[in-house]
Amino acid sequence: MFAVSRPDRAAGCGTSSTLSNPRYDFTVFHSVEVDRPRVSLAEIFQVFTKVSLTSFGGGLSGWMYREFVEVRGWFSDSEFLSALAICQAMPGVNVVNLSVWLGFRLRGTLGAVTGFCAMIVPALIVIIPLSVAYSVWGKYAAVHHALAGIAAAALALTLNMASRVTVSAVRSDVVALAVVAVVFVGIGLLRWSMFELVIVVAPLSVAWAFHKGRPA
Amino acid sequence: MNWALILLLLRVITPLSFVTIGGGASIIADLERQSVSVNHWMTPGQFLDLFAISRAAPGPGSLLVSLIGFQVDGVAGAIVASLAIFVPTSLILYVLARVWRKYRDANWQHAVERGLAPVAAGLILAGVYSIFQIAEGGIMAWLVAISAFVALRWLRANPFALLALGGVIFAIVGMYWWPA
Numbered sequence: 001m002f003a004v005s006r007p008d009r010a011a012g013c014g015t016s017s018t019l020s021n022p023r024y025d026f027t028v029f030h031s032v033e034v035d036r037p038r039v040s041l042a043e044i045f046q047v048f049t050k051v052s053l054t055s056f057g058g059g060l061s062g063w064m065y066r067e068f069v070e071v072r073g074w075f076s077d078s079e080f081l082s083a084l085a086i087c088q089a090m091p092g093v094n095v096v097n098l099s100v101w102l103g104f105r106l107r108g109t110l111g112a113v114t115g116f117c118a119m120i121v122p123a124l125i126v127i128i129p130l131s132v133a134y135s136v137w138g139k140y141a142a143v144h145h146a147l148a149g150i151a152a153a154a155l156a157l158t159l160n161m162a163s164r165v166t167v168s169a170v171r172s173d174v175v176a177l178a179v180v181a182v183v184f185v186g187i188g189l190l191r192w193s194m195f196e197l198v199i200v201v202a203p204l205s206v207a208w209a210f211h212k213g214r215p216a
Numbered sequence: 217m218n219w220a221l222i223l224l225l226l227r228v229i230t231p232l233s234f235v236t237i238g239g240g241a242s243i244i245a246d247l248e249r250q251s252v253s254v255n256h257w258m259t260p261g262q263f264l265d266l267f268a269i270s271r272a273a274p275g276p277g278s279l280l281v282s283l284i285g286f287q288v289d290g291v292a293g294a295i296v297a298s299l300a301i302f303v304p305t306s307l308i309l310y311v312l313a314r315v316w317r318k319y320r321d322a323n324w325q326h327a328v329e330r331g332l333a334p335v336a337a338g339l340i341l342a343g344v345y346s347i348f349q350i351a352e353g354g355i356m357a358w359l360v361a362i363s364a365f366v367a368l369r370w371l372r373a374n375p376f377a378l379l380a381l382g383g384v385i386f387a388i389v390g391m392y393w394w395p396a
Binding site for chain 1: 314
């Protein structure tokens with residue numbers, strides 16, 4: 001009954017120990033998705049904190065992609081991407097929304113609370129002393145240059161995510177590829193309004209996915 | 217802790233929570249207006265400093281709001297401001313996540329997830345493009361970003377080492393080529 005296989009799941013996500021545990025279904029108070037490796041709250045806290053505290057220079061969603069999809073296999077490419085799209089469309093800060101959403105999918109309500117706290121609290125504890133330090137050292141040009149360099153290197157994580165998700169979209173079908181191209185050209189090159197473009201393109205893309213049906 | 221200031225923070229920041237879309241950049245103009253001209257919590261220069269710190273520091277860039285709270289009423293102000301900006305919209309997301317779970321495995325949900333994935337991929341690519349256009353350091357930023365990407369993707373380099381290297385390279389190059 002646990003063998004709900006998901007065709008889009010990333011390989012090697014280590015579900016076997018969870019699935020073979022017969023008590024799995026009863027030990028979890030908040031029901032979680034049965035085909036997902038059971039992740040402890042401590043681990044959720046640790047990984048979200050790591051992502052939050054290491055995201056110098058921005059690109060937080062690139063870090064989240066690396067940790068959750070590439071390193072740990074907690075989510076597949078398409079799960080992560082659809083979560084990102086939903087979190088971008090809703091009001092709120094993307095990465096905080098994403099922490100609540102992904103935390104909930106891992107461990108229900110407690111997971112959502114843990115993800116939220118881990119994303120914000122440690123970073124808050126770090127940023128306040130930093131703001132005091134900046135008022136002392138911020139006047140040195142080298143500090144300013146080093147921060148710009150860190151931000152430039154941090155782009156690598158976003159590039160990594162971008163290259164991976166584009167490849168998986170291209171593999172999907174030609175319509176998905178067209179959607180990627182239209183969104184990139186419209187928003188990136190032509191500077192159209194993100195909201196208006198997405199409100200037109202997203203329903204068409206979803207309708208196409210619905211028409212195509214679920215993958216065998 | 218000053219209750220009047222705390223209440224004022226709540227009143228100013230909570231409504232902004234609902235209009236944050238994307239990375240939180242949409243509320244910066246209004247935050248600046250409220251902090252500098254309306255409530256006189258800080259000078260324009262102080263606001264710019266807090267903005268720079270929130271960009272450079274780890275964590276969500278919108279912790280700018282927490283720094284404003286810290287400026288207004290110390291640690292209590294920082295906590296209240298953070299809760300005011302992050303909690304309301306997180307509750308909305310939480311409710312949506314519950315609804316999502318309730319209809320899990322419905323056909324429409326699979327279609328929504330699969331249909332939104334390429335939209336998100338396009339948005340990420342557009343984001344990369346626009347970051348490259350505004351990145352400080354011009355061609356150097358491109359070189360560092362692309363080499364770091366190659367090292368990360370194909371050489372499995374440690375991302376922290378790459379960030380440190382990027383910082384050191386820029387600091388050294390900056391000393392000779394971009395005099396302050």
